[in-house]
Amino acid sequence: MSATLTITGLTRWYPATGAPTLDAIDLTVPAGGCVALLGPSGSGKSTALRLVAGLDTPDSGTVLIDGRSLAGIPPELRHTVLVFQSPRLFPHLNVLDNVAFPLLVAGSPRGQARDDAAQFLDLVGLTSLAHRRPATLSGGQEQRVALARALAARPDVLLLDEPFSALDPTVRAEMHTLLVELRAAVEPTILLVTHDQNEAAVLADTTAVLLDGRIAQHDRIDQLYARPVSLAVHGFLGGRNAVAGRVDDGAHHSRLGTLELPADVVVPRGPATLVVRQEAIRLVPTDRRADLLGVVSAVTARGARALVEVTVAGMSLTTESGPGERFEPGDRVGVVLPLDQRHAVPPATSMRSGESGSSRDVLRRATT
Amino acid sequence: MTALVTPAPHGRSGRRVLRARVEARAAKWGRRAGTVAVTALLLVPFLPILLWAFADRWPYPELAPTVWGVGGWLTATAQGAWPALTRSLLLGLTVSAIATPLGAMAGRALARGRVPYGKMVTALLLAPVAVPPFAVTMGLTTVALRLGVPGVVALVAVLVVAAVPYTTYIMRAAYAGYDEGFEETARTLGAGSRHVLLRVHLPLVAPALAAAAFLAFLVGWSDYVVTLLIGAGRIVSLPLLLGASASASGNDPTIAVLALLATIPPVLLLTAVTVLSRRRTQR
Numbered sequence: 001m002s003a004t005l006t007i008t009g010l011t012r013w014y015p016a017t018g019a020p021t022l023d024a025i026d027l028t029v030p031a032g033g034c035v036a037l038l039g040p041s042g043s044g045k046s047t048a049l050r051l052v053a054g055l056d057t058p059d060s061g062t063v064l065i066d067g068r069s070l071a072g073i074p075p076e077l078r079h080t081v082l083v084f085q086s087p088r089l090f091p092h093l094n095v096l097d098n099v100a101f102p103l104l105v106a107g108s109p110r111g112q113a114r115d116d117a118a119q120f121l122d123l124v125g126l127t128s129l130a131h132r133r134p135a136t137l138s139g140g141q142e143q144r145v146a147l148a149r150a151l152a153a154r155p156d157v158l159l160l161d162e163p164f165s166a167l168d169p170t171v172r173a174e175m176h177t178l179l180v181e182l183r184a185a186v187e188p189t190i191l192l193v194t195h196d197q198n199e200a201a202v203l204a205d206t207t208a209v210l211l212d213g214r215i216a217q218h219d220r221i222d223q224l225y226a227r228p229v230s231l232a233v234h235g236f237l238g239g240r241n242a243v244a245g246r247v248d249d250g251a252h253h254s255r256l257g258t259l260e261l262p263a264d265v266v267v268p269r270g271p272a273t274l275v276v277r278q279e280a281i282r283l284v285p286t287d288r289r290a291d292l293l294g295v296v297s298a299v300t301a302r303g304a305r306a307l308v309e310v311t312v313a314g315m316s317l318t319t320e321s322g323p324g325e326r327f328e329p330g331d332r333v334g335v336v337l338p339l340d341q342r343h344a345v346p347p348a349t350s351m352r353s354g355e356s357g358s359s360r361d362v363l364r365r366a367t368t
Numbered sequence: 369m370t371a372l373v374t375p376a377p378h379g380r381s382g383r384r385v386l387r388a389r390v391e392a393r394a395a396k397w398g399r400r401a402g403t404v405a406v407t408a409l410l411l412v413p414f415l416p417i418l419l420w421a422f423a424d425r426w427p428y429p430e431l432a433p434t435v436w437g438v439g440g441w442l443t444a445t446a447q448g449a450w451p452a453l454t455r456s457l458l459l460g461l462t463v464s465a466i467a468t469p470l471g472a473m474a475g476r477a478l479a480r481g482r483v484p485y486g487k488m489v490t491a492l493l494l495a496p497v498a499v500p501p502f503a504v505t506m507g508l509t510t511v512a513l514r515l516g517v518p519g520v521v522a523l524v525a526v527l528v529v530a531a532v533p534y535t536t537y538i539m540r541a542a543y544a545g546y547d548e549g550f551e552e553t554a555r556t557l558g559a560g561s562r563h564v565l566l567r568v569h570l571p572l573v574a575p576a577l578a579a580a581a582f583l584a585f586l587v588g589w590s591d592y593v594v595t596l597l598i599g600a601g602r603i604v605s606l607p608l609l610l611g612a613s614a615s616a617s618g619n620d621p622t623i624a625v626l627a628l629l630a631t632i633p634p635v636l637l638l639t640a641v642t643v644l645s646r647r648r649t650q651r
Contacts (some may be wrong), residue, residue, distance in 0.1 A: 053556050075555040082556040088549050092571040102557040105567065153557045 002189040003066045003079075003156035005029040005052070010061035012047050021047050023213040024061065027191075029157065031066075034183060034190040035218075036200035039210035040236065045193040048210070049159045052191065053082040065156050076105075081155040085162040087146035089134035095145050096121060096130040102153035120148040123185060124178060140171035144178065151186060158188040164199065176202045197221070197237060209233050225277055227265070230345050234275045240318040241281070244347060247272040252344050255313045256292060262340050272344040280341035281319035283308065283333045290334025292317075296327045310335055414631070420624030440621025444629075447622065449609060453629055456589050456606040460633075463527045463588030468581040470528070471535025472573070478536070479543035490540070493533045501530065505597045512598060523598045530594070531587040535580040542576030575645040582641050586634060606630050 010025040022044045029035040039045045050056040052063050054075035063070045070078055081102075089098050100117035104110065121127050124144040134142060143163055150158055164172045176199065183190070194200055200207045201221045208218035216236075217229045228234040231242055245254025247267045252259045252274045259274065261267070284290050294312035299321075306321045312335060319335070321327055420426065421440055423433030477483050478490060496504060505526060512522035554568045570577070592607040601608075610626040613619065 053552075055552050055556070074560075075552070076558050076560050078556070079558075080556060082553065084549055084553065086547075086549065088547070088553045090550065090554075090568060090571070092574075101554070101559070101567070105554075105557065105559040105563040149557065159556075 002032040002187050004031045004064075005157045005189055005191060006064040006067070007048070007052065008062050008064070010048065010051055010063065011059050012044070012051060012056065013059050020059075020213050022051070022058075025210075025213075025215055027208055027215060027218065029189050029191050031189055032183075032187040033206075034192060034204045036192045036194055036204035036207040037210055038194055038197065038200045038207050040195060043210045044213040045195075045210055046161050049082060049161050049191065049193055052157070053080045053159055054078050055082070079153070079156040080159055081150040081153045081157075082159040082161060083143075083146050083150045083163045085165050087134075087139075087142040089137075089142055089145055089149075091134055094131050094133055095126065095137070098134065098145055099149045099152050101149060106153075117148075117152055120152040121145070123151065123182065124148045138171075139167050140175060143167065143175060147178070147182065151182065151188065155188065158190045160190060160192045162194055163192075165194070165196070172199075179203055209236060211236060226280075226341060227343050228275065228345060231273055231275070231347075234345065239275055240278045241274075241276045243274040243315065243317075245272065245274060246270060247344050252342070255315055257313070259291065259337060259342060260339060261342055261344055265343055267344045267346075271347040273347050275343050275345055276317075276337050276341055278307065278318045279320050280338055281317065282336040282338070283310065283319055283321065283325070283327065284336055286332050286334050288334055289336075291337045292335040294333055294335050296329050296331040296333060298329055299327055417624045417627050417631075420620050421628050423621055423624075426620070440619070440625040443619060443622040444625040447609060447613065448604065449606070449626055449629060452604050452606045452609045453633075455604065456630075457633065459524070459527070459591070459595075459605060460585040460587075460589035462524055463531050464581045464584040466524070466528045467531035467535045467584040467587070468577060470532050471537075471580050471584070472539045472577065474532070474536045475539025475541075476543045478540045479546070490536075493536050495533075496530055497533050501593050502597075505594045509597050519599050519603060523595060523603060524588075526594050526598060527588050527591055530591075531584040534583040534587065538576055538580040538583065539573070542573050546572065578641045578644055582634075582637055585637060589634060590630075 005028065007025055007027040010022055010027075011020055012022040013020040025048060027035065027037075027048075037045050037048060047056065051058045052070075054070065054073060065079070070080075089095075090101065093101065096114055096117055099121050100108075100110075100113040103113035103116050108116065118127065118130065121130055124147055126141060126144055126148070129137065129141065129145075134145070137145065146163070164175045167175060180203065182188070190203075192200070192203055204221070206219060207221045207224055209216045209224060211232050216233050217224060219227075224233065225237055225239075228237065228239065234242065243252075243254045243256055245252050245256075246269075247253075247261070248269055250261055250263070252261055252272060254274060256274075283296075286293060292312045294310040294317070296308055297311045297316065298309040300307040300309075302320070304323055306327070308319050308321050308327050310317050310319060310333060317335065327333070419433060422436055422438065424437035424439040425435035426433040474493070478486050483489050508522070508526050512519075512526075517525075550568055550572060551564050554564045559567065590607060591605070592611055595603055595605050595608055596611075599605075599608075606626065606629060610623070610630055613626060614623050
């Protein structure tokens with residue numbers, strides 16, 4: 001049921017646009033694995049899935065399943081099932097017949113197709129709704145049926161295009177749990193498109209960040225957070241701290257002073273921007289050991305945690321306070337930047353045009 | 369099991385509950401009465417026809433026929449009502465069978481913006497509806513005669529032209545709301561083009577297709593002017609027979625029978641279409 005999906009040099013250029021929607025994408029999803037394609041809207045994520053499914057034709061590049069090229073093969077013969085954000089259950093068929101659809105068109109007799117479909121319906125926990133019409137289902141139930149139907153096609157690769165984005169947060173969390181269970185049960189190869197970092201974190205083994213039609217970075221999600229390759233990735237993932245400076249002798253020099261970098265961060269000598277996730281920065285009383293000293297300038301509530309802005313050497317750093325920690329504007333604090341959480345990326349000047357605006361805003365705030 | 373006896377409403381809130389209940393019941397009966405009234409309004413004109421069809425004698429000022437019988441049916445049969453009915457059925461079905469697929473294709477192309485100057489084309493398509501059929505047909509009769517086109521072919525062709533605007537209009541609306549994502553989903557699920565057409569596309573547009581086919585059928589079924597002019601009186605359809613006997617004989621039972629015959633097939637078809645689409649929407 002599962003196969004390796006390999007994408008090489010995949011490029012799609014729509015005539016009306018000035019830049020390619022997808023620019024030479026390379027990506028591998030190992031058999032039984034799940035890779036998330038994470039990007040903002042308009043980054044070309046859905047285009048990538050349509051190209052893999054054969055609903056669109058690439059201008060160049062190849063899609064391989066277990067090493068076999070899919071070029072010229074129509075969608076119905078590719079064994080790549082695409083599940084859209086809208087479940088698109090066939091309204092004229094009941095739930096069971098929707099799930100039986102791929103089995104029927106594959107040539108199964110009706111009775112056998114329905115028996116088979118019932119098992120997939122059981123897999124998503126909706127046996128009791130087998131004879132209902134799709135219009136009577138809730139959004140979450142519809143998407144469960146869509147997943148059962150997709151799995152019933154026994155795809156080599158399951159393509160999920162923001163399948164849970166339209167659902168309520170609680171239902172979405174249920175769907176995440178379900179998908180994790182389905183992965184354990186049938187081990188499909190999954191390429192998941194999402195703009196939700198949490199979804200990528202929960203569901204995928206690795207995550208590829210797609211920015212402006214290119215894969216900016218493909219790694220485990222924790223690595224994306226701690227070791228982004230560029231300011232754009234850092235900014236897209238919500239990183240708020242970027243400090244311009246230069247790297248020399250394994251340390252970053254800036255208005256914050258000299259900060260040693262961890263050994264695994266290899267940055268060429270010269271201009272570089274220090275990035276540290278706001279979650280990683282700790283604030284401590286001034287009498288404790290700290291890397292920097294600063295003054296709290298603003299506190300923004302964020303549920304269980306709060307965003308705390310600290311002014312250090314005329315620059316603003318953002319941190320997250322832990323549960324039970326209270327800060328008021330004007331508090332003098334020690335700022336700890338744990339060594340293994342420090343990272344340096346090439347400076348902003350090397351950013352390609354059109355890269356994520358948020359990182360630039362962060363940079364501007366941090367440098368003024 | 370819930371309580372057998374609904375607790376009697378009491379107190380001020382009870383009175384309010386009671387009043388709400390009474391109002392709800394009144395509204396329900398009001399709606400029912402409205403439905404009955406509208407249905408009656410539509411059905412009452414048929415009552416005299418139904419009575420006349422089985423009346424051998426119904427002299428003024430009797431309220432009901434004085435002699436019941438099937439004289440009207442015998443006269444109508446003798447005048448060729450059944451072949452005329454068959455002709456009209458065939459005409460309606462043929463027009464429908466040609467105009468519905470044409471309208472579906474045109475409507476699909478128009479809805480997807482694949483037609484240059486689509487809005488103008490849509491307006492032109494509706495033009496035959498606006499122009500009196502008499503004006504159009506007079507010219508076309510001459511053309512058909514000059515070209516030597518057989519009367520029946522010319523008749524079907526002209527009626528198809530008259531029906532296509534309706535079918536196109538309906539199908540354009542249907543395809544405007546049609547989500548091609550269903551077809552894409554079906555394809556990635558392994559359905560080839562034949563399966564996509566038969567199992568997804570056609571079922572999804574079936575209610576609209578049925579409505580379009582019904583209207584196209586009516587164009588052929590109920591046509592009088594075009595059949596009269598192009599058929600030059602040699603193609604006798606049911607409306608022609610009805611028109612002739614209504615204007616000439618004054619034999620009321622016969623006219624009633626013919627009118628009844630002209631009414632029943634469309635009503636049956638409409639019922640079928642309604643039941644079909646109701647089954648689809650009842651989910």
